[in-house]
Amino acid sequence: MKKLLCPVCKSxxxxxxxxxxxxxxxxxxxxxxxxVNLITGSKSGNLTGDNKDMARSRKAFLDKGYFHSLADALxxxxxxxxxxxxxxxxxGEGYYAQAITQKHNCAVYGFDLSxxxxxxxxxxxxxxxFFVANxxxxxxxxxxxxxxxxLFAPFCEKEFxxxxxxxxxxxxxxxxxxxxxxxxxxxxxxxxxxxxxSPDLPGFSLEKAINAVSYITLTDNNDIxxxxxxxxxxxxxxxxxxxxxxxxxxxxxxVDFYIRIYRKD
Ligand SMILES: C[S@@+](CC[C@H](N)C(=O)[O-])C[C@H]1O[C@@H](n2cnc3c(N)ncnc32)[C@H](O)[C@@H]1O
Ligand SMILES: [Zn+2]
Numbered sequence: 001m002k003k004l005l006c007p008v009c010k011s012x013x014x015x016x017x018x019x020x021x022x023x024x025x026x027x028x029x030x031x032x033x034x035x036v037n038l039i040t041g042s043k044s045g046n047l048t049g050d051n052k053d054m055a056r057s058r059k060a061f062l063d064k065g066y067f068h069s070l071a072d073a074l075x076x077x078x079x080x081x082x083x084x085x086x087x088x089x090x091x092g093e094g095y096y097a098q099a100i101t102q103k104h105n106c107a108v109y110g111f112d113l114s115x116x117x118x119x120x121x122x123x124x125x126x127x128x129x130f131f132v133a134n135x136x137x138x139x140x141x142x143x144x145x146x147x148x149x150x151l152f153a154p155f156c157e158k159e160f161x162x163x164x165x166x167x168x169x170x171x172x173x174x175x176x177x178x179x180x181x182x183x184x185x186x187x188x189x190x191x192x193x194x195x196x197x198s199p200d201l202p203g204f205s206l207e208k209a210i211n212a213v214s215y216i217t218l219t220d221n222n223d224i225x226x227x228x229x230x231x232x233x234x235x236x237x238x239x240x241x242x243x244x245x246x247x248x249x250x251x252x253x254x255v256d257f258y259i260r261i262y263r264k265d
Contacts, residue, residue, distance in 0.1 A: 003144040005039045008138070012013060035130040037115060038139045049114025054229065055093055059120050061226040062095040066216045070257045071099035073150060073212040074171065074209060077261065078104055081169055083146030085109070089135055089160065090153030094121025097128040106146075110139070133168040138163050147171065147220070160202040164264045176211045178255030180231065183224075183253045187237055188243045196258050204262040212259060217252040224251050 004013040006022035011021040013028070013137070020028045020036055028036050039047075050058075061067075074096060078086065083106050088097045091110030092129075094117075100109050108128035112118050121130045134141050135156045140163045146161055147169040160170055177193040184191035198209045218224050226245060228234050234242075 001261070002136075003141040004038075004131070005139040005141055007040050007133070007139045009216040012141070012163060017183035026136050030248060031119070031122070033119055034125075035122040035132065037118075037132040038111075039113070039132050039134060047113055049112055050117055051114070052116045052150075054201045055114060055120055056197065057226045057229045058091040058117075058257075061094070061223060061230060062093070064223065066218070066223070066227070066254065068099075069212050069255060070151070070173065071096055073210075073257065073259060074173075075100060075103045076231075076260070077171060078106070078147065081147055083148045085144070087111075087140065087145045087148045087163065088179070089138075089148055089150045091121060091130070092117050093131065094118075094124050094128060094150075096149065097121065097130075097139065098124050101127040107217045108236060109140075111135075132168060145241060156202075161201070164254040166264055169207075169265050170201070170262040170264070172260045172262065173196075173223050174258050176213065176258035178213065178254045179258075180227070181228065181254045181256075183245065184232075184233070184259070185246060186251065187241050194256075198260050201262055204264055207263050208261045210259050210261075212257040214255055215252055216255055217250065221249055224248055 004010045006013050006026045008026045013022050018030045039236040040147045047104050070077045086108045086227055088105050088110035091112050093099050094110055097108050110121055110128055111131045111133040115132050116188050118130045118132045138159045142162050145163050148164055149171045151173040175194045177196055
């Protein structure tokens, strides 16, 4: 992995056997699954990212291909851009990073704050390389990434701007207006559409905003629950409303991904 920085002293890390080391002697072992944890004890505090249950549930759901339309849309954008390096920011359990490596020859790196997400990502044995890190302090050199992808995750525009090369791309995805509309209609009497925003990001220009829209049918109650758990609604819905959705054996719902393509000036 090129351009990886020591989280302690910010000098470059180099691979040496089963570890990454910097010139000041800081050393980070590579886990048996192949990832490296670059969160240092003192800085991690209570920050852990998504837990084991969320990680497993996300993997189980994505591995069934329900969101392949987003993976396809990303691969299409990447084939237009032709980057040499792709960084998957808050990559989760590595589904999209794997999809990109299967279709493209670019170097793909992914990181997430959650060790469990990264463990699952590394276990996919794709050509992508993974590390545990906080997006508020990305251990990657300035101006070193051609294209960063950022899917359904918190934002840290200052760090995204720093690591992306001038002229490089930031592809940021959030739920589109109709995303999971039928799921929301099963939960709530009066569902609302998601707001679609393309905020101004200093140092970037918005090149394009597109929606990738399709329908998926879930025929397994466990899949409905897994999808529900991936949404914020799971944590803000009454037990009574939850029960309405979880009693269904089948659900056809819209998946609407709002994809914004920014270019660094
Ligand atoms: C909704 S999940 C999306 C995961 C993946 N991008 C996907 O679409 O499958 C959000 C991810 O952001 C990670 N995350 C949250 N805060 C983070 C931070 N400060 N730095 C890095 N990752 C973070 C969580 O651990 C979780 O894996
Ligand atoms: Zn160091």
